[in-house]
Amino acid sequence: MSEDRLTIGDYPLAEKRPEIVRGKRGKGLDEITLDAVLEDRVALEDLRITARALRQQAEIARAAGRETLAENFERAAELVEVPQDTIMRVYELLRPGRAQAKGALLAAATELREQHGANIMAAFVEEAAAVYERRGLFKKRF
């Protein structure tokens, strides 16, 4: 990002910094109008959050002293482009007893890292795998 680090003075971005707020296909907030929707110039795709917006919000959260919230936004930024099915599959795998062995979680981590560039999230899943192993979660529940 070329601009300086955002601070709480830039918040809300939609009001204070509308020029840096862009939808997934580059549309600015002023382009997302009812007319544009009716003329099919705006689709649901344009109303999705972007990884960039989440990282901007992470900067603001961090400036407000909310480190853990910022980290959540950064994890989320990595998931923006991850397909819904993949998200639901990894979530399901993280639930107790779904993975029968550590390997399944490690494979999911690798997939997140290699196919989606989700490095933080991959490490997060690997960390879960280690804790699950220590706490005996890799067992059949139903």
Add this chain to the structure above:
Amino acid sequence: MAGEPGNFANRWKRFSDWDERPLRLDKFAIEDAENGFASFASRHDPKPGLTVAAGGVETMDGTGAPDFDMIDAFIARYHIDPEIAPEAMAMPSHEIARMLVDMNVPRSELVRLAHGMTPAKLAEVVAELSTLEIAFAYSKMRARKTPGNQAHVTNAKDDPLQMAADAATAVAFGFDEVETTMRVARNAWSNAVACAVGASVGRWGTLFQCSSEEAEELRIGMAGFTSYAETVSVYGTEKSFIDGDDTPWSKAFLAAAYASRGIKMRCTSGAGSELLMGFHEKKSLLYLEARCLCLQRAMGVQGTQNGGIDGAPITCTVPGGMRELMAENLIAVWLDLECASGNDARPTESEIRVGAKIMPFLIAGSDLICSGFGSILAYDNSFNPSLLNGEELEDYLVLQRDFEADGGLTPVEETRVLALRTRAVEAISAVLEELGLGQPTDDMKASVVAASGSDETRSYLPRDAALISESIKERAITVIDVIKALATRGFEEEAENLLKLVRLRVSGDYLQTSAVVRDGRVLSAINDPNDYLGPGTGYRVSKARRDEIVAIRDVLTREEVLRAESVHKAAEGKRITYRTMGPAAGGNDPNEVVIGISPAFGVKLFQTVAGHPLSAILRELIAGIKAEGGRARVVRMKHTADTSFLGLSAARIAGSGVGIGIQAKGTAVIHHKDRLPHNNLELFSNSPITRLEHYRRMGANAALYARGKLPEPVVVPMRGEAMGSRYHARVSLIYAIETDMTAEGAAPEEVEIAFLGQGA
């Protein structure tokens, strides 16, 4: 006497009376930490403690890292700030407790220290505070300055028309968030669309959620129909967590997933859930909750729905349970989390306990005071009845007015509610028609607009809703389709409102802590931080906001009272005439009883508070006096409007020395000339329940006193009605009309009355 049943009572009957009160439907549990029934302390709670080494946390609250369960591990890894921990953990708990209630210690300093405190430490600190101190600390520590509220909008039939009408109604009353759920799981999509449309009527900005199965909820969110989620539950013991079918990592993953879809999210936790799930580890409710809350901060969620929630009823069975619910909320906001502070699942049948439960939150304020408030009738609440429901919404509005406290709601005029409900029903009907999902009839629509609850509607049933819902899902209808349908059918304003709500996702501003939308602007802990530092700081009810809060319906004015009296004036004109005969002299007849009427009696005021025409009152008094051989004389007092002095003045000029004083509102006294003003013979102070027969007997007794007898005093039976609340406003306005007409030193006037018409 033994062995003779019925001869003597073996029970004070008051206990039988108490047995009949709603309170006795509540069951209370003995304090028993071994079995999980302890609010603040159990001997199994660990002592606070923390050691940190280069590799991270080594021990926390008495457990070494190798033995950490998943919750410990997650808290140690993500919540504990090793830079702050040594300082924070070394501070005595009572000292930190004092800082929480010290207005000079800023919130930010306490939030910083919390980042270095373990669950046991946080619990130990808040346990030092009294209930009052917890409420005060909560007010100081909550993240966003402006308080808000959340509504449940559901109905027993999953009827989309009613859903839309009730959502619009909730929005009109000012709720910042609306949460729905279904009776039948597959109706989620229909509910979501109906609420989204309803919530776009009237204004924009009310955030909306559809509580359903995790994957389904996320899908509905992705389709653009919902803007927040709060069903991500966490628990304070590992076994409960696993039975809840999640882990801290899976929930944190889900939290990131919601954020990645631009959906605001908070977790849910509350005392009692571990107890209900059977894995409480003999720990106190507060300690387990402190773990849940540290975990939520660790996960990086912006907020929590907290304060018992579904566990509130069981928590309220334990001594200190309600205080515990407040204490856990305090930990939540101290950890800098948005707090949707419970006050939802109804924990009691006692209205007194309900009112007491809500009060601290109403006066302290909260990000979302209820999570949520049942804006619909209790039987329509698909979550279960809330602490407060549609039935009690006006009580809540009045509490706001009583305490000049902003509970997040605003009274709305009847005509406006009706217009909004009509508009909402028309809007959702247009959407259903336009998208080929349904053809609501005029009768269906009309029944919903007027209905207080689903018992009164002739509209869609759960099966109809299921068909609509499945069609929405199968055809992958999104919010864009709904926006287009609204606009095409002439609901441009609603289409705009809905689009604005979905557009919030692009910037993500509303993902920050405690975000709501007010007047088209995102308001959160970032741009509306709680800056309380004593009187004059923090949230204050502004003049404009106060005007809104006090504007409840049916407020009495002086004009209204005078208008009502002018109606009675005409009627009384046909029943009685009063003729002024000049100054009243003292009487000589030993049987004479003087009736001293007040200045406005029959002049500006014409009926008693009980609704009796004043002519009828005089008729009864005179008849009663005559019946016991007395002679009545009517005198108007002009120097006083006070009952006692009316009576005493009348007695002083009566031949017998006995007089009756009566005000236009019907309050009366029998007096004797030699008694002190407020030490009368008989007082009739409850005019609203004083009947004509009582006035007749009053006259009779006065005549008997005149003859030196001691009659049985007239007792006006009263059943403990709170008469003051019903009549005082009117009575004070009426009395002011009387006092306005008094003149100091004015002499009593002889009045000749004549009854007209029937019975003259």
